[in-house]
Amino acid sequence: MAEVVLRQVEKTYPNGFKAVHGVDLTIEEGEFMVFVGPSGCAKSTTLRMIAGLEEISSGEIIIGNKLVNHLPPKDRGISMVFQNYALYPHMSVYDNMAFGLKQQKLDKHKIDRRIREAAETLEITHLLDNKPGEMSGGQRQRVALGRAMVRKPDVFLFDEPLSNLDAKLRVSTRVSIAQLHNDLKAEGQNATMIYVTHDQVEAMTLGDRICVLNQGRIMQVDTPMNLYQKPANKFVAGFIGSPAMNLMKGKIELEGSQCFVTLGCGTRFLLPSDKSEQVISKVGQKVWFGIRPEHITVIDDLDNEAVLQDIETLQINVVESMGNEVYLYLAIGKDKLVARVPFSQDQMIKHGDMKPMHFDMSHCHLFDIDTELSLLV
Numbered sequence: 001m002a003e004v005v006l007r008q009v010e011k012t013y014p015n016g017f018k019a020v021h022g023v024d025l026t027i028e029e030g031e032f033m034v035f036v037g038p039s040g041c042a043k044s045t046t047l048r049m050i051a052g053l054e055e056i057s058s059g060e061i062i063i064g065n066k067l068v069n070h071l072p073p074k075d076r077g078i079s080m081v082f083q084n085y086a087l088y089p090h091m092s093v094y095d096n097m098a099f100g101l102k103q104q105k106l107d108k109h110k111i112d113r114r115i116r117e118a119a120e121t122l123e124i125t126h127l128l129d130n131k132p133g134e135m136s137g138g139q140r141q142r143v144a145l146g147r148a149m150v151r152k153p154d155v156f157l158f159d160e161p162l163s164n165l166d167a168k169l170r171v172s173t174r175v176s177i178a179q180l181h182n183d184l185k186a187e188g189q190n191a192t193m194i195y196v197t198h199d200q201v202e203a204m205t206l207g208d209r210i211c212v213l214n215q216g217r218i219m220q221v222d223t224p225m226n227l228y229q230k231p232a233n234k235f236v237a238g239f240i241g242s243p244a245m246n247l248m249k250g251k252i253e254l255e256g257s258q259c260f261v262t263l264g265c266g267t268r269f270l271l272p273s274d275k276s277e278q279v280i281s282k283v284g285q286k287v288w289f290g291i292r293p294e295h296i297t298v299i300d301d302l303d304n305e306a307v308l309q310d311i312e313t314l315q316i317n318v319v320e321s322m323g324n325e326v327y328l329y330l331a332i333g334k335d336k337l338v339a340r341v342p343f344s345q346d347q348m349i350k351h352g353d354m355k356p357m358h359f360d361m362s363h364c365h366l367f368d369i370d371t372e373l374s375l376l377v
Contacts, residue, residue, distance in 0.1 A: 004061075006061055034210045035047060036196075038239070052076050064154050082144065085132070124146060158193065219239075241292060246290065278375060292363065328341060
């Protein structure tokens with residue numbers, strides 16, 4: 001049993017600063033949970049409290065049905081992989097991986113078997129006699145993964161393990177971690193993993209669920225797709241996604257039977273009937289209007305378009321080519337926004353072009369101006 005439960009966990013430092021505010025979270029056995037959020041949101045602090053490297057001020061931490069508040073890290077059934085690898089430089093890879101097992105006084109044949117099985121899984125068998133200084137960053141991180149694996153912990157903890165790697169190594173090592181999780185589950189071993197990152201790509205590709213944190217509070221816990229498509233509040237909407245969701249202040253207005261969101265510059269967009277029904281009580285009130293970059297598209301032939309609603313002709317201020325797609329930076333009044341459109345060799349878009357842009361309101365988001373909670377189900 002490797003379920004991890006946090007009940008009203010708080011952290012207050014001696015100077016009175018409260019870093020973690022009553023976190024309630026259940027991480028299921030075998031789940032890959034990712035903590036993500038901006039710098040200073042307490043994601044690493046929360047992970048370190050689970051590990052026992054940081055004392056909690058109040059609340060309960062339960063690992064595998066055992067209250068671990070006062071247990072030292074070595075007795076919590078966890079293994080941790082750090083950002084800086086934390087390998088002994090004077091020891092070989094084999095001895096680094098064996099160190100914790102020797103402390104447990106395991107039989108040397110069992111130690112050898114575990115090390116060689118982990119090394120084969122991580123494709124580092126040929127490095128077992130090397131020392132950390134003789135290897136690349138990616139190889140050292142694989143060794144750190146192997147050292148965690150051989151302990152066969154109840155829970156794996158990862159504290160930004162890829163942040164010191166270059167872009168290509170981050171991708172390959174990320175795949176290795178995902179494969180490790182899948183392999184452990186397939187073998188019936190404990191595979192509960194808690195992973196801290198500030199990188200959205202890591203969060204979205206690795207996590208079964210993602211816990212979005214801000215200023216020591218949980219903003220939303222959900223699957224990657226639900227976080228992206230159904231953000232619970234303005235913070236999650238603006239944090240998850242790259243480029244970020246466009247967010248602008250607007251007002252809900254009614255004209256006849258039709259409901260609109262009107263921006264500060266006077267531009268207005270028609271709300272679909274299903275969204276209108278949910279915000280009809282907000283008529284006359286200000287809201288936050290959000291739309292993702294991929295839901296703003298260029299209209300090439302206005303005369304042949306079946307849908308002529310929610311189209312604005314806007315000037316392209318900046319064009320960023322990403323290869324297979326293009327980011328277009330625009331403005332509506334004082335509001336700046338970005339559109340993400342497919343690259344087309346036949347229809348090159350240049351700085352300064354005026355283009356009709358369609359806003360797909362079936363995918364728009366509306367948030368309360370005060371609470372910043374979503375107004376849409």
